[in-house]
Amino acid sequence: METKITVIGAGAWGSTLAFLAEANGHQVRLWSRQSSSTLADVLADAEIVVSAVSMKGVRPVVEQVKSLEIGKQVIFVTATKGLDASTTCTPSQIWQAAFPANSVVVLAGPNLSKEIQAGLPAATVVGSHDLEAAKLVQTVFNSGRFRVYTNDDPLGVELGGTLKNVMAIAAGACDGLQLGTNAKAALVTRGLAEIIRIGNHWGAKTDTFYGLSGLGDLLATCNSPLSRNYQVGYGLAIGKSLTEILTNLEGTAEGVNTSQVLVHLANQQGISVPISSEVDRLLQGNVTPQAAVNSLMLRDVKPETHLP
Ligand SMILES: NC(=O)C1=CN([C@@H]2O[C@H](COP(=O)(O)OP(=O)(O)OC[C@H]3O[C@@H](n4cnc5c(N)ncnc54)[C@H](OP(=O)(O)O)[C@@H]3O)[C@@H](O)[C@H]2O)C=CC1
Numbered sequence: 577m578e579t580k581i582t583v584i585g586a587g588a589w590g591s592t593l594a595f596l597a598e599a600n601g602h603q604v605r606l607w608s609r610q611s612s613s614t615l616a617d618v619l620a621d622a623e624i625v626v627s628a629v630s631m632k633g634v635r636p637v638v639e640q641v642k643s644l645e646i647g648k649q650v651i652f653v654t655a656t657k658g659l660d661a662s663t664t665c666t667p668s669q670i671w672q673a674a675f676p677a678n679s680v681v682v683l684a685g686p687n688l689s690k691e692i693q694a695g696l697p698a699a700t701v702v703g704s705h706d707l708e709a710a711k712l713v714q715t716v717f718n719s720g721r722f723r724v725y726t727n728d729d730p731l732g733v734e735l736g737g738t739l740k741n742v743m744a745i746a747a748g749a750c751d752g753l754q755l756g757t758n759a760k761a762a763l764v765t766r767g768l769a770e771i772i773r774i775g776n777h778w779g780a781k782t783d784t785f786y787g788l789s790g791l792g793d794l795l796a797t798c799n800s801p802l803s804r805n806y807q808v809g810y811g812l813a814i815g816k817s818l819t820e821i822l823t824n825l826e827g828t829a830e831g832v833n834t835s836q837v838l839v840h841l842a843n844q845q846g847i848s849v850p851i852s853s854e855v856d857r858l859l860q861g862n863v864t865p866q867a868a869v870n871s872l873m874l875r876d877v878k879p880e881t882h883l884p
């Protein structure tokens with residue numbers, strides 16, 4: 577059955593999601609600030625609204641959509657991986673607060689858009705408290721090249737995709753410093769423990785972080801030079817300045833903002849986030865990449881658990 581879908585955000589990810597839905601025979605309208613059509617025009621009759629704007633665009637877009645007539649049956653799908661700098665809310669929390677009567681579905685997974693655009697197979701997760709809505713979104717995007725799973729822990733799905741960006745910066749730095757495979761494996765494994773610790777504290781399920789949107793996306797972005805977050809860490813480790821890296825970066829590296837918001841919140845709430853803290857210090861220019869490694873290696877010894 578053909579579904580009417582509007583994708584907001586025509587960057588790398590929004591264009592890819594629009595392409596996937598269109599390839600499945602759906603009627604897709606793609607909108608960005610540069611579009612000649614108005615948001616009101618492209619949202620008229622939409623059954624599913626996909627938001628794939630970067631984090632800084634979420635609030636402005638939500639405010640714009642809120643000013644329009646949107647029926648309660650419309651399903652919102654959010655594909656943004658970030659935390660709001662002013663409120664620390666996740667994108668789905670912002671959408672749900674603005675549209676309390678609508679179903680909100682989170683889409684996240686190991687989905688480097690360039691690989692998907694090149695026709696390579698990938699899998700993702702759609703998480704929602706409304707499983708019927710998640711199943712509809714699953715059928716809209718699922719295909720022989722893009723396998724879609726449902727999940728009933730949207731917060732876990734969203735936090736997996738968001739927090740791994742911080743770890744991808746650390747992994748890029750690890751490779752830029754040529755620290756080797758053992759160091760990278762230790763970083764990714766303890767990075768996952770840190771993500772689970774934060775996620776549990778904020779109400780997400782442990783299991784979700786072992787799935788595609790957690791471990792899956794962590795593996796993809798910590799190992800791929802296609803990841804913009806990885807590129808940030810790599811660039812810093814080889815001596816480039818953050819300004820220089822971001823100026824030349826293709827698209828958005830959400831981990832830069834996420835690190836700051838996350839560390840601020842974790843400190844307030846007493847959650848131990850050693851890797852994220854070093855990433856944040858590195859991004860602020862308060863530590864060198866090598867000193868950050870030393871500081872992680874020289875912490876007090878402890879049992880192996882994701883608990884503090
Ligand atoms: N690329 C990828 O592989 C993947 C990305 N993601 C996530 O998707 C999100 C978008 O990433 P990506 O597409 O790569 O990023 P891009 O930088 O390519 O695109 C960002 C998009 O956000 C829009 N935007 C930014 N600010 C505003 C604003 N104030 N109002 C309206 N629109 C705005 C931009 O609009 P405009 O064009 O008008 O500037 C653009 O369409 C990120 O959160 C990212 O983490 C998730 C999975 C995969």
Ligand SMILES: O=C(CO)COP(=O)(O)O
Nearest residue numbers: 685686687688803804805
């Ligand atoms: O989230 C992504 C892949 O799943 C994209 O990662 P980057 O934003 O680091 O490029």
